[in-house]
Amino acid sequence: MSKQMTGAEMIVEALKDQGVDTIFGYPGGAVLPIYDAIFQQNYVRHVLVRHEQGAAHAAEGYARSTGKVGVLLVTSGPGATNAVTGLTDALLDSIPLVCITGQVPTHLIGSDAFQECDTVGITRSCTKHNYLVKRIEDLPRILHEAFYVAARGRPGPVVIDIPKDVQFATGTYTPPRGVQHKTYQPKVKGDLEKIKQAVALMAAAKKPVFYTGGGVINSGPQASMLLRELVKLTGFPITSTLMGLGAYPAPDPQWLGMLGMHGSYEANNAMHDCDLMIAVGARFDDRITGRLDAFSPGSKKIHIDIDPSSINKNVAVDLGIVGDCAHVLEDLVRLWRANAVHPDKKALDAWWGQIESWRKRNSFAYKPSKETIKPQYAVQRLYELTKNRNTYITTEVGQHQMWAAQHYHFKEPNRWMTSGGLGTMGYGLPAAVGVQMAHPDALVIDIAGEASILMNIQEMTTAVQFRLPVKIFILNNEYMGMVRQWQELLHGGRYSHSYSESLPDFVKLAEAYGAHGIRCSDPADLDRAIQEMIDSPKAVIFDCVVDKAENCLPMIPSGKAHNEMILPDFDADLGAVIDDKGKMLV
């Protein structure tokens, strides 16, 4: 039904028509008409964040845990620039967002007006697409198109910059009508001939490995189901990137654990020694490949990805299949069954024998302690005490993030929210706010570090205002741990500015926010304290005081190959591992 209304009303109407029930935002001069329209309705809930970066990460958490498009609303100028980090984060991790920014009225654009910035210019390289709406006639189409672009193909953030006069103007609203974009029509079905070739390669493989990524999660729960079916059918081992955790259940014996810089010994060696790599929705990022010219030298590579530019970008592959993971996996499963493929059982058994010998190295091991809480132990206990609950995990960025990825075992997709590509400290708390808004009855835990959490600590107020019982589980080692670890590796243990000086008392901080604070430093008391956190009906800041010197291992040092990992039982000088060339890398 076409209706006459103002631009601001159109925005709320379009959100409703797109099925958006929750948005995250912060008001300001250039979005006041939209806030007025929000005030006068009850369908769209607005969550007031305390910083626009928080709005973006909250929308990411909401999107990643639901599979829906996350929406944020911010004002012009600083509102838009504050959102840039979150938009970039969403771009790198392929999270669908629609970000509505206010803009100064059209006649003031270019005059350096108060709170004016070139939002479309600034966000051009950190969004999948962006729009400046200069005419009310274009607004309904652009609003619907933005949701289409954000969610289709490889998902990503879309900005709609709307000048204040366009928000006040009256025009005709048109509801979405099966938007068929004239240029943007991503290919979702894979080329059947190539899929047949993939089945033939898989049937002949002697040392295969599945390497899966966030694309499987983005493709929807169906993709994870099909992946599980294909892995079971073939009997092949499977590893995944940080972003792909949960697509395949971690307790399963065919699961090798995460791969990459802090991945397991068995996963990385399987990648190095395999004769066939089947990459599904993963993008051969530098944290995965390590040294490129020594990356899996003897394998044929199949790469399934919805983004043609991901194929052959970092690593040349033998067979690239452009398509949505779920569609391609469905065809692979169907053809595998139809052809009644029997892989070389003897070769596979030998391959599994090799993998089991790597697995015996127990590369995530650490030296237990009765005196101090080891960070790995803390995550393990957290997992044991929450694994049978409806739990969602977010993280900040650093050592705690890697320990969480290593020791928290995910069984389902969409349960793990982390900043992978951009590595944004301060992601976890606002993301947890977004997750908890979408899943009010779930247990939502932000596994954090004491440095990261302070980057967006203001969102505690949001959590308390909306009675969101998010649990912040801080592995507090009083260091920016990953920075400290790299300084030990690369800079002779000169810990330049990586000590977390003048930390707040996190228990008192929690109380100041109206939340519940817990501190624990005794391994014997840890289970009880974690249980107290779980049982609290409030938001909780848990200050888990852990070993200060623990390094995150295993590790592929920068500039090294998959089969040159530092294992936990490494007892030589860490500072001598990386050569000068490796020191240049990030």
Added chain:
Amino acid sequence: MNAPASAPSPYSSALGKSNIESHTLSVLVDNEPGVLARVVGLFSGRGYNIESLTVAEVAHGEQLSRITIVTTGTPEVIEQISHQLERIVPIHKVTDLTVFGKSIQRELAMVKVRGKGENRVEAMRLADAFRAKVIDATTESFVFELTGRPDKIDDFVELMRPLGLVEVSRTGVAAISRGPDPI
């Protein structure tokens, strides 16, 4: 295949840096604000080269513009550039004219030459040989208009240099495929 190359930098592409080629890409885009900035920003943001870039509307009713980009890189990089361009939402189509088949490339240049006596006569004689037109003249100068392949224009400019070359304005390359079919 992922042949282990002798790439010195461990994270840099193992695809190697040799065999740099020049390719001409033809890009059909919606003629909307910012589309050129998206294309140019992609090249600067990802460190690709632009040798030449031209853009103009080609189908007024449909609001379609055609951008012709001459770029250099290894075949792998050129393929990556095409795919990256295709990701830009208002882009309809990217065609690599260099691999598509035979194509024609033309550029227009205006060349200002100042001189008297024998130099002036010689400039005029060469202009004739290159089928350049005189589009402005004073008693001590000419402006020549010349159309042709970029290397032909390079040659002409070099010949004019000792004869009193003042300045050159070039359009950049426009290109189209040979034969009856569109790209």
